[in-house]
Amino acid sequence: MLAKQWLSNARNVMDQIEATQLDNIREAARVMADSIAADRWVHTFGCGHATIPVEEMYPRIGGFVGFHPMVELPLTFFTRITGEMGVHQFVFLERVEGYGVEIMKGYNFDPRDSMWVFSHSGINNVNIDVALEAKKKGMKVIAYGSAAAAKGKQTRHSSGKTIFDIADVVVDTCAPSEDATVPIKNHQDKLGPVSTMAFVTTVWMTVITVAEILVERGIKLHIHPSHNVPGDDTAKQRLDDALAEYKRRVANV
Secondary structure (H helix, E strand, C coil), X not given: CXXXXXXXXXXXXXXXXXXXXHHHHHHHHHHHHHHHHCCCCEEEEECHHHHHHHHHHCCCCCCECCEEEECCHHHCCCCCCCCCCCHHHHXXXXXXXXXXXXXXXXXXXXXXXXXXXXXXXXXXXXXXXXHHHHHHCCCEEEEEECHHHHCCCCCCCCCCCCHHHHCCEEEECCCCCCCEEEXXXXXXCCEEECHHHXXXXXXXXXXXXXXXXXXXXXXXXXXXXXXXXXXCCXXXXXXXXXXXXXXXXXXXX
């Protein structure tokens, strides 16, 4: 049954993450905790399906304030497939060197911030632009993606570097380079990608570790609560408090 084959492939990726990436996740979380503890931000960025982990962590039930999503609409919203903001335009734009430089001009940064970039392949120009600009501004860069599988790949950027070459901390999502994992009869291309599952897995392992570090330092978390639980009369107030804290922090971004 092909459904079980995909499930097995996904589990294998998660097992590899657990077996090989815990130390890297802890190091990434320490860098992020330092930024949040300094009343600053962990900026999060990705293109295409690599914006899914950005949208997953905040605002999200069970997430907390400290992560600032940078989602560039033309680089994520291509569900019309063709026509306006379609797949052809997206594939072109994520390879345009300099676009990421322009994106970074839209925000205010601080050297105490950190930049968390998601890129499965690590070779496309917008992500590399963003990482290089973040480094110029004194930020630590954390890259999550298929790092081992990307070794030997030719970057598309004139710097000659992949996102994994630039980052201060790299977490390998352990997804295969081609992403799709299930062969299908009479077809060349496989089905069933696993990179999104791997991204979301490593996101929550990391965010929870950041929370653990901050709580150990005595820092209060502003957690985004569920507002769908019957009988929880303070959920709305806790949500309002979390959003007020976000608004306070984001005023200088």
